[in-house]
Amino acid sequence: MPKSTTPNNPVPERDFFADVMDVVRQVPRGRVTSYGAIAKYLGAARSSRMVGWCMNRAHGVKPKVPAHRVVNRNGLLTGKHHFATPAQMEDLLKKEGVTVKKDQVQDFQKKFWDPAQGLRL
DNA sequence: GCATTGACGAAGG
DNA sequence: CCCTTCGCCAATG
Numbered sequence: 001m002p003k004s005t006t007p008n009n010p011v012p013e014r015d016f017f018a019d020v021m022d023v024v025r026q027v028p029r030g031r032v033t034s035y036g037a038i039a040k041y042l043g044a045a046r047s048s049r050m051v052g053w054c055m056n057r058a059h060g061v062k063p064k065v066p067a068h069r070v071v072n073r074n075g076l077l078t079g080k081h082h083f084a085t086p087a088q089m090e091d092l093l094k095k096e097g098v099t100v101k102k103d104q105v106q107d108f109q110k111k112f113w114d115p116a117q118g119l120r121l
Numbered sequence: 122g123c124a125t126t127g128a129c130g131a132a133g134g
Numbered sequence: 135c136c137c138t139t140c141g142c143c144a145a146t147g
Contacts, residue, residue, distance in 0.1 A: 035130080044143085046141055046143095048129035074130095080128085
């Protein structure tokens with residue numbers, strides 16, 4: 001059996017990183033999700049930080065990961081500084097039909113997409 | 122090996 | 135309502 005890196009870890013067969021990437025890729029165009037929602041969906045509701053940490057490594061990952069569709073629970077584009085340019089995130093969102101005002105997603109609740117709701121269009 | 126940080130979030134004061 | 139603390143896990147110094 002694969003040894004877990006941490007005794008508290010019930011042998012994560014899927015890498016948290018890959019898992020996060022997978023979920024983010026499923027975010028529909030014109031929608032946004034939050035780190036906490038992803039973390040919760042993965043069963044690590046209290047590890048929202050890990051999600052953000054993974055996103056940091058998502059840079060250059062294939063296929064392209066729409067990290068710009070991931071914001072914090074506030075609907076704020078907290079990670080915009082990690083993109084090629086700070087304006088790229090909001091710019092991409094706007095092109096997808098998401099209105100962004102000063103790093104804040106408008107109608108966030110309306111644009112919000114939860115992986116757990118996956119079936120919701 | 123310990124201390125600090127990190128694209129977060131919820132709870133407490 | 136604003137600020138502080140805790141939690142969670144991994145990376146980095």
